[in-house]
Every structure is written in structure tokens, then in C-alpha cells.
Amino acid sequence: MNSFVAPLFSPARRKFFSKEIKMLTTIGKSTSTEAVLGAVKGMRNRKKRLKVLKDARYPVLFIAGKDDQAVTLEQTLAQCAIPVKATVVFLANTGHMGMFEKPFDTQNALRHFAESILI
Numbered sequence: 001m002n003s004f005v006a007p008l009f010s011p012a013r014r015k016f017f018s019k020e021i022k023m024l025t026t027i028g029k030s031t032s033t034e035a036v037l038g039a040v041k042g043m044r045n046r047k048k049r050l051k052v053l054k055d056a057r058y059p060v061l062f063i064a065g066k067d068d069q070a071v072t073l074e075q076t077l078a079q080c081a082i083p084v085k086a087t088v089v090f091l092a093n094t095g096h097m098g099m100f101e102k103p104f105d106t107q108n109a110l111r112h113f114a115e116s117i118l119i
Contacts, residue, residue: 004028008096010067020100053082061087061113063106065094087113 005024009017028036053060060083064076073090080088089109094101 007069010065010093010095010101011069012067013093013101017097017100020097050079050082053079056083056085059083059085059087059113059117061089061109063089063091063098063109065091065096065098065101067094068096070096087116 005028006014006021008024009021014021062076062080064071064073066073068076076088080086089105091098091102091105098106
């Protein structure tokens with residue numbers, strides 16, 4: 001579990017987020033093997049859903065960490081180009097865990113996106 005959680009955070013800031021990494025590792029270690037295997041199998045076996053992005057006639061929000069090692073910047077950029085209406089927010093010095101690494105920026109991105117489509 002240690003080798004899974006830490007890489008979700010930006011390499012440059014992992015020491016700063018050591019408490020969060022420890023907390024998430026503890027949660028992971030306390031999760032049943034059956035649940036972990038089920039989640040991993042679900043992610044591995046899920047169908048590609050790019051058609052959802054292609055068919056989207058509604059606004060789509062992408063929030064991505066520039067240092068994400070789980071979903072690379074190149075993968076994110078490729079997906080951002082698919083929807084007709086996409087809003088893209090890239091978080092600097094952030095990995096896959098923007099909600100921990102940049103909580104205010106993540107909240108602001110969500111708020112501004114919601115306001116832009118609801119007002």
C-alpha cells in the first residue's frame with residue numbers, strides 16, 4: 001500500500017503531505033483484500049468510455065495535476081480535446097490527489113464551473 005499511495009502525490013511535495021499519505025495508507029491497509037481486489041478488477045476491466053466524451057453536448061470539467069503519474073498530462077490533454085465544451089484546469093505541483101494537494105484550487109474550479117453552467 002505504501003508504494004501505491006505516495007505516487008498519487010506530486011513527487012516534489014510528498015514530504016509535505018506525509019500525514020495525508022499516512023492516513024490514506026492506513027485506510028488502504030484496513031480495507032479488506034476482497035474490496036481492494038474488487039476495485040482493482042473493476043478499474044482494470046472497465047470499458048473505455050470515450051464515447052461519453054464524444055457524445056457530450058453539455059459542458060465537461062477536467063481538473064488535472066500537472067505531476068499526475070496515474071493519469072499522465074498527455075492522456076489528460078488527449079481526453080480534454082474530445083468534448084465539444086470542455087473546461088480544463090491544470091494544477092501545478094500536483095499529482096492525482098488535487099483534493100488534498102490543492103483543496104482550495106480544486107474547490108474554486110468546481111465552483112466556477114458550476115456557476116458557469118448554472119447561471
